[in-house]
Amino acid sequence: MTHNTLGHDEIEAFRADFQRLESALGQAIVGQERTVRELLVAVVSGGHVLLEGLPGLGKTHLAKGLANAIGHPLARVQCTPDLLPSDITGSEVLVHAEGTPGPELRFRPGPLFASLILVDEINRATSRTQSALLEAMQERQVTHGGTVYPLPSPFWVIATQNPIELEGTYPLPEAQLDRFFFKCEVRYPDQGALARIAAVSLDEEPADHVPLILGGGRIDEMMKQTREVVIAEPVVRSAIALVLATQPDEAGSSRLARRHIRYGASPRALQTLLRAARVRALAEGQGHVAREDLRAVALPALRHRVLLNVESEVEGVAVDDLLERILEQWDAAH
């Protein structure tokens, strides 16, 4: 088993780069510091992000600013009910190539063949189109006409969805949701943030002016460095306990989960927790994962992987509130 040594200098460099990235995006997307940090943790972890929030909160601008900061081109897909899978994966077109006797069918890659894809209002696409994203997000490849086309690496999908105006939408199925590394809530900015928004983005779009922060494959290097972070066995056990605490039927499930949850977090949630915690640890200048890292990434990692039962939905139980209470119990136990 070979490892790249991750010493003090490397960790400090990681922390510095992460902070620069965070700072640049924070200046462009005012009042969304928490969302920015969660987005960056997911991106450095190599995961896909689902941004949920009301229109006008800067979801699209956040993706644009990120693309500028990490130096990867952004491909955008605006989802509508008539969007076809081939519109995003690509399709075969007749091409009149020189030196060929006649036109021939050639695969024309769709927007999925970009490193960073913004899938706007993903819940407006049909289930068929949404499912086309499944293979791309998980397998990082596209199959067309029996041919497999690998997607570039790194590959990120940043999808947005609107929690209101649900008429004519296609809510993402659980399997689709589970493929998102994080689900970030884009909350309404407070008064101070609104004042700053008025000051910095009245006549121009700040996200368009985010400079390149991590060029030359630095983001890939950072993603590799996260694998060298130490995760002690007790911390892994704590992460497992947290995932099990969301299960309604498993041993180790909490009373809250038994009462309110229909389906708990999947094993992929455990992977997500640990991967995200590694990034956060490095961003904090640490070489090891702590339980507080798990705690910090738990909500975006779990909130879309927990399904409430009918009774709780009728009662209007909020998933975040429920998870917070489970996390409090987990905190006390660990």
Added chain:
Amino acid sequence: MSEVMSEAMGEKRSTPAAPESPPGKEARRLVERVRRRLWLERAVGLARPALWLAAAAAAVGGSVHLAWRAHSGAASAIAAAGILVAATALALLGRRPSLESAAARADGWFGGRDLLASAVDLLRRPADEHAGAAAFVLERADERAAAWRGELRRRRGALGVAGLFAPLVALALAGFLHRLPGAPAEGRGPAPPDSSTRLAADAPPLQTGEAAADGSMNVWGEAAGRAAEAPGPGREGPGPRPSGPDSSPSGAEGGALHRAEARAPGEADPARAGSSPAGATSIPGHAAAGDTWGTQPMPRDPLETRFVDMEGRAVGNEAATRGEGGVELAERTPASPGDPAAGTPWPAAGGLTEVRARESLSPSLRGYVDAYQQAIRGLE
């Protein structure tokens, strides 16, 4: 090798550098200390309820002792000691906290952010399984451990030794209950002479006989008062209690005099018990004539000096009781039903006619005796 320049000697000598400790050694050492501390904390935590239990056992034993004197204190001492020994054994034989839990606790104490837990976990694994940041983590753990060692020393209060104070005080107080005199038990007799409970309250009651038991003591006082008020030449003459320093209530021997006055008429003078004829009872704790007090003769009861003959010459105790040239006022009357003289009326049939040599009494004394007899008859 590091070089040290010795300026005084003007020579250059090299000293070997201290060998670098393996990574994680400091962290492990700190965790071991924390582990011992946790063990101690657990022992103290066990000691607290054990001490309370022991105090409760001692208190129960002490209460029983105080209420019924049915408990010598040994049983409660054994119970208390047993509880303490059991708690100690539990603490010593119980499983020591694991290194992992000690590391987690230390992280909690010092805000270690699971650093020590990670270091301990790394030290447990083979080096080839270490992640790339392992060396950094161990190095940082060593640095922090060196700093936290001082903090650990300052965490003495966390042991909770102060919490033992209250149960220890309770245990001491409960133990003190056994040192207090217990109540006399029914039919159990006096406490052993060497017992710490041998106090005045423990002494057997004086056998004052029926006269005292039925309130005759007060009657005697009233009778004496009436005798004092009775007219007669004896009022002016020398009374049965010669005046002088001996009769002064405030004198050094006034207490003895008062004691004699409070004695029932038929009660034997304890001071004379040793020389009294048959029927006299020796009461433990009371001196008798002829006793010695160390190498010195026991001070005589001042009452003995009252026995004088007609010419006013002092006569001995025995002579007086035998009626040789003196009065026999102190002739004993039955004191208790078990006494051989029980059933003999007092004053004896015939009243004072049985008092020999009545005629030889001085007029004042005779008047006193008459008044006394009259008072007694009035009561009868």
